[in-house]
Amino acid sequence: MPLPFIIAWALGLGAFAGLVIAAHRGASARTRLLLVLVASAALLFLFTRQWFALLFLVINVGLVLGTWRFSRSRGWLLWIGVIVLALIISKLPSAFGKSASENPFILSLTLWIGFSYLAFRLIHFTVDAHMGRIGHTTLEEFLIYTLHPSSLVAGPIDRIRPNVSSQRELKSFSEDLNQGLWRILIGAFTKFVIANPLFAFISAHDMTQNPNQPIHVAWMWLITYSFYLLSDFASYTHLAIGFGRLAGISLPENFDRPYLSASISLFWQRWHMTLSFWLRDYIFFPLARDLRTRFRNRYRGLIQFICHITTMGAAGLWHGLSGGFLMWGLWHGFGLFVHGQFAAYRGRPNPEQTFMSRMRTVLSVVATYAFVTLGWVFFAADLPTALRIYGRLFGIQR
C-alpha cells in the first residue's frame, strides 16, 4: 500500500477513535471539531484516492461558514441561491454523461463527494435560522453537524436540532458501542452479502449497456436492480448510523421496509425518509401554502399537481442533472398526485380487518412495488436508453 494511504488510514482511524473517546468523555466541541475535520479529510482521500478531493472539503467548509454568516442576515435567500448554484455545479458530471471524462473541470467535480446531502443540510439550516427555529447552537456544533465523517458521503440528511442535542448528551460508552457495532455489522452484511451479489447480477445483465436482451433478462435485471438500490443505499445508512452512534451522534433512519408500502405516498414515508421529509418541508409545503394563499383555495387539483410535480422533479434533479433522473422524479410526482386524488375520493379506510381488506392491502403493495420498480428504469438509464428498456420489458421491439 502506498505511503499516503497508510498515513490516511492511520490519521483517519486515529481521529475517529479519538472522536469516539471524545464523545463519551465530554471533550470540548473544539477538540471534537478538530477530530471531525481530520477524520473527514482522511475519509475523502481514501474514498476518492485523490488529493484533489480535499479541495472540495475546503469548499464545503467555506460554504458552511458562509451559511453560518448569512443565514441570520437579510441576504439569506440570496445565500440559498448560492448553495443551489453550487449544487447544480456539483451535478454537472451527470449532465455531461459519458462526455464528462473529456473535460478535466467537469471530471474533477466527481470528487465533490456527498455535497448533495450537505447542500440540503445547509438550506435547512438557512431557512430554519431565518425563521428562528434553530435555538442555541455554537459554530463548532454547526460545523460538527455538517462535516461529520459518518454522514459525509451518503447522508442521511439529518436536522440540526436533534443532531446538536445528541452532541451535547453524554451517553453510555458500552451502550453506544453495542448499538453502533450492531448497526455496522448489519450494514456490512447488507452491503457485502446482499447488495454486492445483486450488483454482480445487474452488471452481468446490464440493460443500460445492452438494452436488447431477452425479455426475461430485462425483467430479472429490473427486479434485481430495485433490490440492489434498496440494499446498497440501506447499507450505507446502517453504516452511517452505526459509525455516528460510536462517535456519539444520533442519525435518523432512512428506510423502513419501503417495498411493503401499500401506496406511493406511504412509500415516500419509508424510502429515503430524510430526503422525502426535507422535500416535503422545504419545497412541497411552502409551495402549496404560497399557491393556496395566492389563489384562495381555488384550483385545488391543479395546485396539488404543480406541487407534486415540482417537488419530485426537484428530487429527480437532486440525484443528477439528466433527463432520466428528471423523468424518474416526474414519474413519482405524477404517481403521488394520482394517488392523492384517488385517496380523496375513496374517503377514510375502514379500520376493521377483513379478508377482503387484507387482500386489497396485498394488491396495493404489489401495485406500489410495480409502480416504483418501473420508475427505476428512468433512474438507471438516460432517457433514450430507458425507452428502449421499456420496449424490451413490454415486448415491443425498438
Added chain:
Amino acid sequence: MMKQSPFPTLGMFLRALTKALIIVLVVNALLLIAHINPIRELITLNTWDLLGRGRARLSYPSDFPNGQLPLESLFGAHMISEKPKPAGEFRVVLLGESGIAGWGVPDQDTLSAQLTRAGIAVGSKRLVAYNLAYPQPGAPRDLLILDAAIDYDPDLVIWFITPAALDNDPDIAGANRVFYNLNRNRLERLVAAYPDLLSNWYTSRAPALLDQPSGWQRYIAIQDQTLLPVWMNSLFYPFITPDLAHSDRRMGSEPVPEEARFTGDSPGFKEMPNESWNFLQVGCMHAENGGANLLLINEPMLVGSGPHSEANYNMNYQRALYDRYRKVLKSFTAQHQIAYRDLWNIIPSERFTDTPLHMDAQGYAILSAALRDVISEGAFNSSCAR
C-alpha cells in the same frame, strides 16, 4: 432487519461475535481442506436437468452469452442423454460453432437433423447425428465438449473447424472465459492428460482465462462469485422459448468488404500451425482413446464475388490468410494422420444468411449430402500419431 442490537450488553455482543467468527473460520478451513467450493457445488443444481430435457442443441443463440452452464448440465438437458444408445445406432456427434449449431434455422433444418433424416447406413447400423456445436469459435472449447461427449459413446466425431477457432491470440480465448471457468476441472484434467501438447497453451493463458484468486483470497473457500449471475439466469431457461435468431439477410448478394476481420497480420495467425492447433491433435487422440473416430472438416463458408473479392473471400477472411490456412491444415492433418476433408467452398453463396458461416435449410441439405458421401466412403478412420 433488526435495527436495535438484540444483545442486552456489549460483552454479550462481543462474545457472540467472537463465536460467530470462530465458526466461520472453522467452516472455511474444512471446506478448503475438502476442496469444496460451495458456489461450484451450487451451480450444478439447475432447472435444465429437471425441466429443460430433450433439447436438440447445447444452447440457442439467445442462451449462450449469459446462460452458460457446466457441460454436465448442458449435456443433461440435451437429447443425447435422454436414453442409452440403441444397439443399431451409429452415433455421430457434430462439433463446431454457430454455423453447425444452426444459427437462424429451426431444429428440424439443422445439419444434425438432416443427416439423421437421410437414413445413412453404416455397416449394419443407422446413423443418428447429435448437434453439439456451440455458438462461438474456439478449438479448446470444442475439445471440452468432445471430452464430455465421449461419455455418451459416439462412434464418430465430426469436428468442423474454421481459422477463427484456431486463432492463437490470447485475447480471443478470453471470449470463452465464462465457459472455461465453468469447466475448469475438465480443462485442467485434459491439460494434465496431454501435457506435452497443451501445457504451453494453458500456462500462457491461464491467468487471463481463469479466475485466479490472489494472496489472501486463496484462503477463502467461497470463490467464483462471478458465476452466480450466470447460474441464476440459467434457472429460467426451461421456461423460455429459444430465440433462433432467424434472419432474412442474404450475405451472398452483398459486396465483399474492403477490409476482412482476419488477415495475415492478425496476431493469432502470424504463425501457423501454432499451439492452438495442438487441440486438433489432442481431439483426434482423445476421440480414439474414447473408442470413436474423428473426422475433421474444414467448414464451408461464403465465397464472395465482385469488388474486393480478389483480396477477401468474405467479411471474415482475407484470401491470402485463408489459402495459407487451408494449405497448412492439409499438411498438418496428413502429418498427424487425422481424417480430414476440405469442404470450404461446396455451398453456393446464395445459401448463406447473416454471416459467412450461417446457412439456410437448403445449405445444410447440401452439406448433409456431402457428408453422406464422405461417410459412405468410410473415409473417417484416423490414426493419430503423437
